[in-house]
Amino acid sequence: MRSAVVGLATLIVCTGSLRAQQASVVVGSSYEPGIDVLDYDVRLELPDTGAFIRGDVTVTARRASTATRLRLDLVDWMLVREVEVNGTRVHAQHSSDALDVPLPAGSGDSVRVRVAYEGTVRDGLVVRKDSLERWTWFGDNWPNRTRQWLPTVDHPSEKATVSWTVRAPERNVVVANGGSLGAMHLTVGGRRLLETRWRESRPIPAYLMVIAAGPLVRFDVPETTCNRGEDGECVQQSVYVLPESRAWLPGVFTATGPIMSLYERLVAPFPYEKLAHLESSTRFGGMENASAIFYDGKLFPTQRVTDGLLAHEMAHQWFGDAVTEREWGHLWLSEGFATYFAALWAREKGGEAAYRAELAQMRATVLGDTVVARRPVIDTAQTNYMALLNANSYSKGGFVLSMLHHELGDSAFFRGIRSYYAAHRHGNATSDDLRVALERSSGRSLTQFFDQWLRRPGFAEPSLDWTYDARSGTVSVVARQEGRFGAFALPLTVVVTESDDATRRLVVDIPAEPRATVPLPGRFARRPKSLAFDPDSTLLARISRP
């Protein structure tokens, strides 16, 4: 996602699946070992006014023999009316925001747990009435607020398909993850309702499972080219807004087609059935819910949605949504990718200068940030997940990808990215999974690279000088890295301006040592006039001269 906080603006989130139960191995999530949720079948009823909802959720899960309970996250103030396991009513303890469901003896099989509940939602599903007396409901779960309105295994390592059946007052339009299964009008107890069904047939984590309901109008983005999804069909992109925003559409949303084309070309087909873009009440600038991106409604009346924001949230559909970090501490696999791919979109649209400007902004953010100086990008010690929405996950993560791109070159970088994506699509990944994929595509060890940029705080602060030895005609770079963040291995670009004003562009490997003297390749008949270090600012380094 992108934060809505101004100060952080530069940081710029059934049955088919049941065949899987024939597989014999139960891996389970790291959050709840022995349990592998396959599917959620969610039925929700929204009120005419207010935030009192009724839910009926059937969870289908495979379990290992060790799993005698299914622990579903659900806040205590939701009143659980009934719990069934495989059609039989059971007693489930509901406390500490968890529903502890006992499972019958068994192993490797699948179980169906049905939870019927109701209550007034306070968060997670944001319910609002605006000045025109219009009620809206928007899911806003990141990082672990799904439990506020849905019983789920609320952790990014647990991905499942989801079906939605939502009954809402009939004046509303309901959008959710996945493909539309249609809508029908009903009258229940004198209430005129619209029952809308959607199904997401690809596994997604709970924090991306959302509905939107409100007096929304739909606008289909005219596509100039067909962007094919995983099933080979053209992916429909639509914008859903409040009626008063309709006048300026498509506006910036004309960029969504070219952005999708770019990512398909660089990575893979779009991973979901459709892509909806919604004016919403998310607390973030944008939230990358799978196949239904929610944008901050405050951006719409003044047309402040930017193509950079679209590019960021759309990149998440591949990175974060289809390939999800296994643990929150690897959030850069989501936010760093979205940040960097938005820069690649800037290059596509505005050329090299626009790309350089994005990178310069990321770099400046990193070099001036206090969290970067204190904590590593891969921050598994941080338990306040909101605090992970920082310059490490976004700007430093994004810039680390730019360095990998620069060092490995277009071909090896994107082959590695594609193979990482293919291996973990609709699953989970850690930073090491990315490292292994890029090592294979480049034939280089990246252990030191990942350790120094992602597992240590800070950035390089080398003091660089040079010497000339007239007898051997050798120019050497003299590097000192004795500062607060330690020494980094740096592939340093050096531009030498010779005595006759000719220039030579060279790359030298500065070792991760406190002091090093590294000769430049080639001979120099005369003492050069000057040396420029890292002239394009491709390194996350604040270079000083002694």
Ligand SMILES: [Zn+2]
């Ligand atoms: Zn994001």
